[in-house]
Amino acid sequence: AQSVSQHNHHVILSEAASLELGCNYSYGGTVNLFWYVQYPGQHLQLLLKYFSGDPLVKGIKGFEAEFIKSKFSFNLRKPSVQWSDTAEYFCAVNEGRDDKIIFGKGTRLHILP
Amino acid sequence: DVKVTQSSRYLVKRTGEKVFLECVQDMDHENMFWYRQDPGLGLRLIYFSYDVKMKEKGDIPEGYSVSREKKERFSLILESASTNQTSMYLCASSPPTGWSDTQYFGPGTRLTVL
Numbered sequence: 001a002q003s004v005s006q007h008n009h010h011v012i013l014s015e016a017a018s019l020e021l022g023c024n025y026s027y028g029g030t031v032n033l034f035w036y037v038q039y040p041g042q043h044l045q046l047l048l049k050y051f052s053g054d055p056l057v058k059g060i061k062g063f064e065a066e067f068i069k070s071k072f073s074f075n076l077r078k079p080s081v082q083w084s085d086t087a088e089y090f091c092a093v094n095e096g097r098d099d100k101i102i103f104g105k106g107t108r109l110h111i112l113p
Numbered sequence: 114d115v116k117v118t119q120s121s122r123y124l125v126k127r128t129g130e131k132v133f134l135e136c137v138q139d140m141d142h143e144n145m146f147w148y149r150q151d152p153g154l155g156l157r158l159i160y161f162s163y164d165v166k167m168k169e170k171g172d173i174p175e176g177y178s179v180s181r182e183k184k185e186r187f188s189l190i191l192e193s194a195s196t197n198q199t200s201m202y203l204c205a206s207s208p209p210t211g212w213s214d215t216q217y218f219g220p221g222t223r224l225t226v227l
Contacts (some may be wrong), residue, residue: 006155009153030176034215043218043219043220043221044156044203044205044218045218046215046216049215089154092154100158100171101155101216102158103148103155103157104155105153105154105155106155106156
């Protein structure tokens with residue numbers, strides 16, 4: 001069965017630090033990849049997604065993610081975080097022919113002002 | 114603007130009660146989903162529906178059932194609530210795979226079972 005692993009459960013950074021959150025998935029076929037974010041007290045919302053084409057995907061609020069097929073990875077990055085990036089981040093995978101999306105367990109990001 | 118609404122933000126029920134959680138979307142989406150969100154466990158899929166009257170079990174369907182009589186509405190039912198069903202419940206909807214796979218989430222219902 002498809003699985004998604006997020007390596008860090010809780011990350012604490014200072015403002016202006018660089019961010020990289022790891023995500024690996026298990027399926028070897030065609031996949032669609034997502035990062036969702038949940039800000040405190042808000043709905044879960046899409047941050048960015050990869051379906052095909054350029055493996056470097058840019059999302060909202062300066063986030064980007066790189067799909068590396070050989071490593072089954074889709075890591076989320078931001079060069080300089082802000083206090084407002086404090087949130088929980090979820091990596092998710094969809095097998096492309098199935099509407100079901102598998103979510104990782106999430107990473108809580110806490111940015112110190 | 115896309116919208117998914119859930120009937121309650123907070124709900125407190127007693128063990129053994131029958132609980133209904135309602136979700137409505139206004140985007141004419143075919144797919145609807147129920148998840149529960151627990152700290153350290155992420156989102157786990159309970160049930161999903163591809164169409165009216167269609168339902169499929171997710172990863173943790175035990176103790177739950179669902180109903181989809183109309184396209185815009187997807188209900189989650191706890192037949193006999195138990196304390197281990199205390200959780201945040203999230204509803205989501207999406208169009209069918211092929212032209213957009215983004216899921217749109219509601220605000221969640223925080224259910225406490227005493």
